[in-house]
Amino acid sequence: MDRNIALKISYDGSCFHGWQFQKNAYTVQQAIQDSWIKLSGEKINIVGSSRTDSGVHATGLVANFKTSVKIPTDRIHLAFNTVLPEGVSIKAAKEVTPDFNARFDALGKHYSYYYYHSAARPAILRNFTAHITGAVDLQKMQEACALFIGEKDFAALADQGTPVKTSIREILRLQISEYTDNIICLDIVGTGFLYHMIRILAGTLFYIGNGKIDSKDIPRYLASKDRTLMGKTMPAQGLFLKKVYYQRVLFGQDGLTDFYKS
Incomplete structure (x- = not known):
């Protein structure tokens, strides 16, 4: 059964034309999806919590994707970072419930x-x-x-x-x-x-x-x-x-109570 993996992502927006995939421009979403293919041979569709514009940066964007690849969850971010371009880094990875959606579940x-x-x-x-x-x-x-x-x-x-x-x-x-x-x-x-x-x-x-x-x-x-x-x-x-907040804590200090006391 495929795992649903959430990622915490940092990137320099000056290196990309925004988050969302575009036909004629290099984006963060494309960089991550291409890097996973290079790493594992598997095509994925990664869902981002935000569609940041060209030039906008992130230190805590959350995204998720489903995978059948057997890389241990606690090694996924490290494996990603061996093939990703320098302007983007995966800071952490965590297995989440099958129905988790980084965009629609964000508080x-x-x-x-x-x-x-x-x-x-x-x-x-x-x-x-x-x-x-x-x-x-x-x-x-x-x-x-x-x-x-x-x-x-x-x-x-x-x-x-x-x-x-x-x-x-x-x-x-x-x-x-x-x-x-x-x-x-x-x-x-x-x-x-x-x-x-x-x-x-x-x-x-x-x-x-x-x-x-x-x-x-x-x-x-x-x-x-x-x-x-x-x-x-x-x-x-x-x-x-x-930071992106969710109902339950995902990567630390990003749950419901953190959102309302922040």
Whole structure:
């Protein structure tokens, strides 16, 4: 009987054109599936918890696939890493129930967005942060975070993309802090996110910080559902998928209780 294997995956988004398979571009999904064929000769269909865009990174994306290959579960991630390209690494593997689906069973996700605040653009961190300049009031950005927390219609924070049944989502935690010198980190945990929602939220908070948007207008802007009133869509390279949460703990501190206390 085939085993259902869950993987915890880390990758450098600058090496790929997103997660999902594309006919004319190299993606993380293709890299993993091709590597398994090279390793075992078996074709698989791997299901990812998130379909990250080109340039977006991950340190904790979860995926699953079914296999008849007899490699011990605790060796699968090590075997994968002998054949995967350098920009992606499998951090852990775990056998899960036959009906587990990394995408549809996810309760929510934790993302981080990194701004590089400096007059001079970054060189070493250019693929992992978004460069911002000028005066920024971090306290104003921090105070504005509360305006986005809760279950709301976030249509004003979505670019046009894949149609969705509803634009209502729930943000459980949103905070922004000085990560290191020159780097500001935005952390967000929610049940799900609309197309470019986090990158637009990052742009909106940036505009609040530099005075282009007044935080007192945010409730009205959200109610309007008007995308043009919010901040710009920030670049993809500042965004990281950190963790995916499930009903039961999968890879550590990612279960139901962790999700609601995070």
